Amino acid sequence: MVNIPSSIDDTVPAAEVEDVELYHPHSWWTTYVFSQDAKVIAIQYSMTALAIGLVALVLSWLMRLQLGFPGYFSFIDAERYYQFITMHGMIMVIYLLTALFLGGFGNYLIPLMLGARDMVFPYANMLSYWLYLLAVLVLVAGFFAPGGPTGAGWTLYPPQAVLSGTPGGQDWGIILMLTSLILFIIGFTMGGLNYVVTVLQGRARGMTLMRMPLTIWGIFTATVMALLAFPALFVASVMMLFDRLLGTSFFMPAIVEMGEQLQHGGGSPILFQHLFWFFGHPEVYIVALPAFGIVSDLISTHARKNIFGYRMMVWAIVIIGALSFIVWAHHMYVSGMNPNFGFFFATTTLIIAVPTAIKVYNWVLTLWRGDIHLTIPMLFALGFIVTFVNGGLTGLFLGNVVVDVPLSDTMFVVAHFHMVMGVAPIMVIFGAIYHWYPKITGRMLNDVMGRIHFWVTFLGAYLIFFPMHYLGLLGAPRRYYELGESAVNPPSAHDLNVFITLMALTVGAAQMLFLFNLFWSLRNGKEAGGNPWRATTLEWQTPTTPPPHGNWGKDLPVVYRWAYDYSVPGAPEDFIPQNQPNPDRISREHIS
Amino acid sequence: MHESAKTTPSPTLPRPSGLSGFASDWASDQRTFKNVSWGKAMMWIFLLSDTFIFGCFLLAYMTARMSTTVPWPNPSEVFALHIGGQDVPLILIAIMTFVLISSSGTMAMAVNYGYRRDRRKTAALMLLTALFGATFVGMQAFEWTKLISEGVRPWENPWGAPQFGSTFFMITGFHGTHVTIGVIFLLIIARKVWRGDFDTERRGFFTSRKGNYEIVEITGLYWHFVDLVWVFIFAFFYLW
Numbered sequence: 001m002v003n004i005p006s007s008i009d010d011t012v013p014a015a016e017v018e019d020v021e022l023y024h025p026h027s028w029w030t031t032y033v034f035s036q037d038a039k040v041i042a043i044q045y046s047m048t049a050l051a052i053g054l055v056a057l058v059l060s061w062l063m064r065l066q067l068g069f070p071g072y073f074s075f076i077d078a079e080r081y082y083q084f085i086t087m088h089g090m091i092m093v094i095y096l097l098t099a100l101f102l103g104g105f106g107n108y109l110i111p112l113m114l115g116a117r118d119m120v121f122p123y124a125n126m127l128s129y130w131l132y133l134l135a136v137l138v139l140v141a142g143f144f145a146p147g148g149p150t151g152a153g154w155t156l157y158p159p160q161a162v163l164s165g166t167p168g169g170q171d172w173g174i175i176l177m178l179t180s181l182i183l184f185i186i187g188f189t190m191g192g193l194n195y196v197v198t199v200l201q202g203r204a205r206g207m208t209l210m211r212m213p214l215t216i217w218g219i220f221t222a223t224v225m226a227l228l229a230f231p232a233l234f235v236a237s238v239m240m241l242f243d244r245l246l247g248t249s250f251f252m253p254a255i256v257e258m259g260e261q262l263q264h265g266g267g268s269p270i271l272f273q274h275l276f277w278f279f280g281h282p283e284v285y286i287v288a289l290p291a292f293g294i295v296s297d298l299i300s301t302h303a304r305k306n307i308f309g310y311r312m313m314v315w316a317i318v319i320i321g322a323l324s325f326i327v328w329a330h331h332m333y334v335s336g337m338n339p340n341f342g343f344f345f346a347t348t349t350l351i352i353a354v355p356t357a358i359k360v361y362n363w364v365l366t367l368w369r370g371d372i373h374l375t376i377p378m379l380f381a382l383g384f385i386v387t388f389v390n391g392g393l394t395g396l397f398l399g400n401v402v403v404d405v406p407l408s409d410t411m412f413v414v415a416h417f418h419m420v421m422g423v424a425p426i427m428v429i430f431g432a433i434y435h436w437y438p439k440i441t442g443r444m445l446n447d448v449m450g451r452i453h454f455w456v457t458f459l460g461a462y463l464i465f466f467p468m469h470y471l472g473l474l475g476a477p478r479r480y481y482e483l484g485e486s487a488v489n490p491p492s493a494h495d496l497n498v499f500i501t502l503m504a505l506t507v508g509a510a511q512m513l514f515l516f517n518l519f520w521s522l523r524n525g526k527e528a529g530g531n532p533w534r535a536t537t538l539e540w541q542t543p544t545t546p547p548p549h550g551n552w553g554k555d556l557p558v559v560y561r562w563a564y565d566y567s568v569p570g571a572p573e574d575f576i577p578q579n580q581p582n583p584d585r586i587s588r589e590h591i592s
Numbered sequence: 593m594h595e596s597a598k599t600t601p602s603p604t605l606p607r608p609s610g611l612s613g614f615a616s617d618w619a620s621d622q623r624t625f626k627n628v629s630w631g632k633a634m635m636w637i638f639l640l641s642d643t644f645i646f647g648c649f650l651l652a653y654m655t656a657r658m659s660t661t662v663p664w665p666n667p668s669e670v671f672a673l674h675i676g677g678q679d680v681p682l683i684l685i686a687i688m689t690f691v692l693i694s695s696s697g698t699m700a701m702a703v704n705y706g707y708r709r710d711r712r713k714t715a716a717l718m719l720l721t722a723l724f725g726a727t728f729v730g731m732q733a734f735e736w737t738k739l740i741s742e743g744v745r746p747w748e749n750p751w752g753a754p755q756f757g758s759t760f761f762m763i764t765g766f767h768g769t770h771v772t773i774g775v776i777f778l779l780i781i782a783r784k785v786w787r788g789d790f791d792t793e794r795r796g797f798f799t800s801r802k803g804n805y806e807i808v809e810i811t812g813l814y815w816h817f818v819d820l821v822w823v824f825i826f827a828f829f830y831l832w
């Protein structure tokens with residue numbers, strides 16, 4: 001029995017607002033297609049994101065085929081290669097990771113984990129998805145437009161992004177890309193406002209901010225950041241669209257192309273870089289913070305132990321979010337900026353390592369002497385910690401100006417950000433899908449397929465990206481169609497490229513197994529019951545599984561404790577749900 | 593009369609004082625901002641996001657203006673009107689600014705009457721606000737027409753840096769779009785007020801939720817924001 005200081009009170013304040021009136025759909029269309037239910041919207045977001053992500057995966061295969069076997073595949077010419085690179089990057093970062101973490105997990109988990117019936121404005125939430133779908137369709141239209149999609153690289157740097165030498169630069173590619181981004185941002189804003197207001201103003205009785213699961217803290221902070229960072233991309237996209245369509249010169253300096261003086265003059269390409277990275281760096285954490293939050297809950301649940309240093313974890317998330325707005329120019333060390341700025345941005349960049357390291361220590365300390373169940377979500381969570389630490393360490397190289405300059409635009413950079421913002425968040429996405437799939441469908445995902453999926457993905461990711469660091473240190477540049485025989489591409493490096501390509505194909509195949517598992521388990525998975533992981537958070541305490549429209553039946557849940565009451569001494573079971581009253585004052589909340 | 597949120601204070605819980613009281617109030621359950629409804633919170637956060645959009649536009653404009661190597665057209669000459677045989681600098685902009693700021697006044701009165709549930713006066717004042725807004729957009733259209741007839745284009749102008757035209761059309765156009773959306777929004781809400789939707793708790797066409805007079809204040813927040821943004825555009829674009 002744990003004695004809790006009397007200052008921790010188990011009484012719960014009265015309800016401050018009346019229960020909401022939900023929109024009750026009358027037809028199949030408004031129930032499953034034009035649905036205002038956050039859970040349906042979440043599934044729509046996730047399926048769309050996975051579908052477009054599959055396109056990006058295939059594009060990465062095509063790129064690797066070119067790099068591993070240059071010249072063998074005649075349909076991959078230089079222009080297509082650049083188009084593949086651009087679309088792969090843009091899709092993965094924005095249309096897959098951002099949409100899946102915030103639109104997918106955000107929509108599903110925020111109302112359920114907070115004890116709400118739905119998002120605060122379900123109608124705007126529905127519009128958010130349909131605008132996202134429209135953005136995806138416009139993006140995909142690039143593949144079928146004359147000239148194909150843009151090949152400007154995912155950073156879309158001007159002036160080359162709107163010149164005729166770049167694929168799609170003077171065709172439809174860049175126009176569709178920018179239009180799609182603008183639509184995405186408008187759609188995201190509708191959803192993002194919903195997520196933020198639901199977290200701030202729509203929680204259950206007893207659900208204080210400091211009792212929210214870290215998943216919600218991560219998604220909430222990331223959404224606030226997205227609402228402040230996406231405007232910069234919006235403005236940059238609008239201005240570049242004008243440069244391309246109206247002949248303005250926001251980003252276009254006086255320039256000679258193919259021996260011809262263009263009508264542009266006086267614009268600043270560096271201005272675009274600043275706007276882009278003012279969005280682009282927070283974007284890294286918009287993807288990373290939900291991953292941090294989710295992985296904290298996965299580790300705590302599957303190690304049957306409260307998260308170590310809950311308050312510190314919350315503050316680390318908030319501080320990382322704030323700091324990430326003043327580090328953007330570390331992406332621009334080679335843009336010719338004042339060395340003093342380089343010093344400033346290197347310093348702020350390295351300061352972020354402090355709260356990030358606190359988080360990693362706390363995850364490890366949560367595992368310390370825990371009752372670790374090596375379930376698939378746990379395996380992916382462990383995989384995340386390893387790949388994230390790995391990618392974070394190479395970040396120390398790239399955050400320092402003097403080390404970054406020689407490594408800039410080499411495969412080392414590719415390896416770094418794929419490790420830290422590609423593989424690591426994807427690990428969490430997989431872990432989270434294995435973790436919450438039983439709640440969404442009522443059935444468990446197949447365990448054997450899951451384990452194969454994990455080990456091939458985890459080991460494969462290392463076999464793909466670890467050798468890339470060596471290629472980068474050797475000087476192999478990124479974004480090159482082919483290197484030929486050169487000092488930076490000796491025969492041994494080429495052999496390595498062949499190896500990486502084979503591994504990439506293998507890991508990609510494992511994702512097909514995962515997709516198959518998603519559909520196979522829908523019918524054939526083991527019945528999960530309401531709370532298969534014996535977890536404490538509210539979404540596992542719904543009256544039925546999958547949760548009904550309105551989530552909670554007649555009465556809203558009341559929260560009596562934090563989200564991490566695992567293995568509390570004196571409790572009959574090794575977990576105590578958040579909505580279980582606490583008359584005996586058994587909890588470990590006071591240690592947080 | 594403020595009925596946006598029904599609050600039940602709970603006397604049973606001990607409330608810490610000082611800084612920790614401040615923190616625990618913020619972190620308390622159900623709602624972070626007591627007495628703030630969902631709609632109002634959403635509008636405030638949207639406006640914060642929109643601030644970043646206008647901030648980026650204005651910063652981009654300032655960058656262009658400060659780094660240009662050719663002369664920047666003189667705003668007091670470009671935006672002068674020829675009245676009574678002499679050029680009056682910035683006269684049109686002064687009138688536009690006056691109209692827009694007046695519209696904020698009528699909007700504030702509409703909010704006040706809204707909370708008094710005086711639907712006729714509320715609707716009338718909202719219509720007056722919309723009229724001021726439409727007048728502003730109309731004068732902006734006149735200003736655009738004048739500049740276009742003088743040869744100002746997004747890509748060039750007769751007097752100097754081509755970024756003058758591009759930033760002018762982009763920023764005033766984006767602001768004008770905001771005003772236009774505001775006018776449409778005002779007309780829709782004014783119609784609802786006039787019809788008595790918020791007295792009879794008629795349900796919204798799209799959302800099927802009951803509205804209340806608070807939407808007048810939320811519309812007002814947006815309107816005042818658009819007005820405030822204009823002050824910055826006025827200062828940075830016309831007075832610089």
